[in-house]
Amino acid sequence: MERELRLMKGNEAVAEAAIRAGADGYFGYPITPQSEILEYLMEARPYQTTGMVVLQAESEIAAINMVYGGAACGKRVMTTSSSPGISLKQEGITYIAGAELPCLIVNVVRGGPGLGTIQPAQSDYFQAVKGGGHGDYHLIVLAPASVQEMADFVGLGFDLAFRYRNPVMILSDGAIGQMMEKVYLSPQKERSKKVPEWATTGKPPTRERNIITSLDLDPKAQEVFNQKLIAKYDEIREKEVRYEEFQCQDAEYLLVAYGTSARVCQKAVQLARVEGLRVGLLRPITLFPFPTARIRELAGQVKGMMSVEMSAGQMVEDVMLAANGKVPVVHFGRMGGIVTTPDEVVENLKLKIMKV
Amino acid sequence: MAEITGIKEIIRPENLVYKRTKVMTDNILSYCPGCGHGTVHRILAEIIDEEGLQSETIGVSPVGCAVLMYNFLDIDCQEAAHGRAPAVATGIKRLLPDKFVFTYQGDGDLAAIGTAETIHACNRGENILMIFINNGIYGMTGGQMAPTTIPGMRSSTSPYGRDVKIMGNPLKMTDIVATLPGTYYVTRQSVHTPANVRRTKKAMRKAVQYQKLNRGACFIEIVSNCPSGWKMTPVESNKWMEENMIPFYPLGDLKTPPEEPASNLKPEAK
Numbered sequence: 138m139e140r141e142l143r144l145m146k147g148n149e150a151v152a153e154a155a156i157r158a159g160a161d162g163y164f165g166y167p168i169t170p171q172s173e174i175l176e177y178l179m180e181a182r183p184y185q186t187t188g189m190v191v192l193q194a195e196s197e198i199a200a201i202n203m204v205y206g207g208a209a210c211g212k213r214v215m216t217t218s219s220s221p222g223i224s225l226k227q228e229g230i231t232y233i234a235g236a237e238l239p240c241l242i243v244n245v246v247r248g249g250p251g252l253g254t255i256q257p258a259q260s261d262y263f264q265a266v267k268g269g270g271h272g273d274y275h276l277i278v279l280a281p282a283s284v285q286e287m288a289d290f291v292g293l294g295f296d297l298a299f300r301y302r303n304p305v306m307i308l309s310d311g312a313i314g315q316m317m318e319k320v321y322l323s324p325q326k327e328r329s330k331k332v333p334e335w336a337t338t339g340k341p342p343t344r345e346r347n348i349i350t351s352l353d354l355d356p357k358a359q360e361v362f363n364q365k366l367i368a369k370y371d372e373i374r375e376k377e378v379r380y381e382e383f384q385c386q387d388a389e390y391l392l393v394a395y396g397t398s399a400r401v402c403q404k405a406v407q408l409a410r411v412e413g414l415r416v417g418l419l420r421p422i423t424l425f426p427f428p429t430a431r432i433r434e435l436a437g438q439v440k441g442m443m444s445v446e447m448s449a450g451q452m453v454e455d456v457m458l459a460a461n462g463k464v465p466v467v468h469f470g471r472m473g474g475i476v477t478t479p480d481e482v483v484e485n486l487k488l489k490i491m492k493v
Numbered sequence: 494m495a496e497i498t499g500i501k502e503i504i505r506p507e508n509l510v511y512k513r514t515k516v517m518t519d520n521i522l523s524y525c526p527g528c529g530h531g532t533v534h535r536i537l538a539e540i541i542d543e544e545g546l547q548s549e550t551i552g553v554s555p556v557g558c559a560v561l562m563y564n565f566l567d568i569d570c571q572e573a574a575h576g577r578a579p580a581v582a583t584g585i586k587r588l589l590p591d592k593f594v595f596t597y598q599g600d601g602d603l604a605a606i607g608t609a610e611t612i613h614a615c616n617r618g619e620n621i622l623m624i625f626i627n628n629g630i631y632g633m634t635g636g637q638m639a640p641t642t643i644p645g646m647r648s649s650t651s652p653y654g655r656d657v658k659i660m661g662n663p664l665k666m667t668d669i670v671a672t673l674p675g676t677y678y679v680t681r682q683s684v685h686t687p688a689n690v691r692r693t694k695k696a697m698r699k700a701v702q703y704q705k706l707n708r709g710a711c712f713i714e715i716v717s718n719c720p721s722g723w724k725m726t727p728v729e730s731n732k733w734m735e736e737n738m739i740p741f742y743p744l745g746d747l748k749t750p751p752e753e754p755a756s757n758l759k760p761e762a763k
Contacts, residue, residue: 161588162584164584190587190588192587194580194613195609195610195613196609198580198609198610199580199583199613200580202580202584203581203584205571205573205577205580205581205584206553206571206573206581206582206583206584206588207584207585207587208584209581209584209585210551210584210585212588214584214588228574228577229574229577232573232574236571236572337569337570337585338551338569338589338592339547339548339549339550339568339569339592339593340547340550340568340569341548342547342548346563346568346569347569347570348569348570348571348572349571350563350570350571350572352561
């Protein structure tokens, strides 16, 4: 079937893709720079067409708990927010991870800490990738670098969430959320009628009752559960790593960047190449699982790596762990909602790694 | 204990006057002796059984003494984070509007940390039943002051009695939600005497009917005791509850549906 071409904001693409992916429910709360998602869905009224529920909650906390309730019924449900709102959702997210529920969470990141700024940033990497809430758990984290990927990762996110019974986060930023690009939209998918065997839908006489909880008062049983989660995350690390390489084949220097920074770095690679510098770019598409193995491999090829992030340096720690001391790894980034320029990237690459 | 003479003669189906309702499991209740939770569980299980709702019911348990409710009721159940049950129930009911959905929460859960979720679920008129056990104390964590601890009442964090000048006033959550347009039926009951048990069961049956008719939020507060937290025997705690809690939280309907007779509107004598 032919895909429909439209010019859309990243946020609008998420909303439209959710309807088309056959989502069952969306629960949101307004916050800049992602409010267009809720606005778009309220205007589209998918409850009249596909039957998708759309509800504006009284807080981000309530929204994520509505997601918990819907997900525990086996439904494809999601919420979206931006950094301060995502902080509020962390309690719900750790309960969802602990109860092994599938759902989709979108973070259109803005600068922080605190109320910070409404401009784009990538300073929620640690929160998204390392945990965010309390306890030992991981989200599957997808990092879109275009409006097209904002749309595509909605369906992919739901699929991964259900495959692993695990919450999935799309870690975007204010630039990708707000900018307009052409986007090919998938045709409308029907909402799934499948009821997972673990879902709470009312206990028929034919099965035992289903209980959705993250509580186990028996330490031994809780540890067994923790080990089960570890095994799941290991399987995800093995099967779900996604990344994209740009001019890495002959690279002597490697840039590692995701999302908006990866777009800037792609231009930086071109500029560096004009100067005769053999620079390549590795763009992680999944931040958890991280493309550790590939970066480790490239550490045997290049002379140095620079992680470029709109943050004080967060992903750089994972790049360092991957490089494992084989080559120097440095960070370059702008903060406070400032998007770095390709020239700055090349300049800092020379200064920090090439030492020229 | 000496064997009762002729016990085998007594235990016969025709002599049976009381048995476990089928919606309760065989698990031993984790509640303290004399606590009202077990009685409320039993009433709820009886209603679900009698109304034929076992395959239609999704319950949401709180954080607090009733956190393990799903071990005792033989129904599909979700365990919510502290205070969030009304939001979780909203998610369930919006996605499965034909199911019977209820929350079961204590005073700390519903009237402190979950105040926003409670008020907004009620105000939106979510078609759910909220069961609110008010014993004026945080039982699970060892008897700390609750939002509903009455003035002068002792707890481990108000050891000299609740001083409202310092600690603020108790919150009458049921009175608040009764004023909201989204609630359809709001009542305050207790389970410390057989007569009160019957009234509570009647209230629950009404709430089930109203949910079937999509009438909006139903809210049943049950003023209860906490022998362990109050440091009293079960009998003493019920007496203390009658003399102190119920005058502050009078029993009876706070909001009845328009077609309901207004006869039971006034607070009942204890």
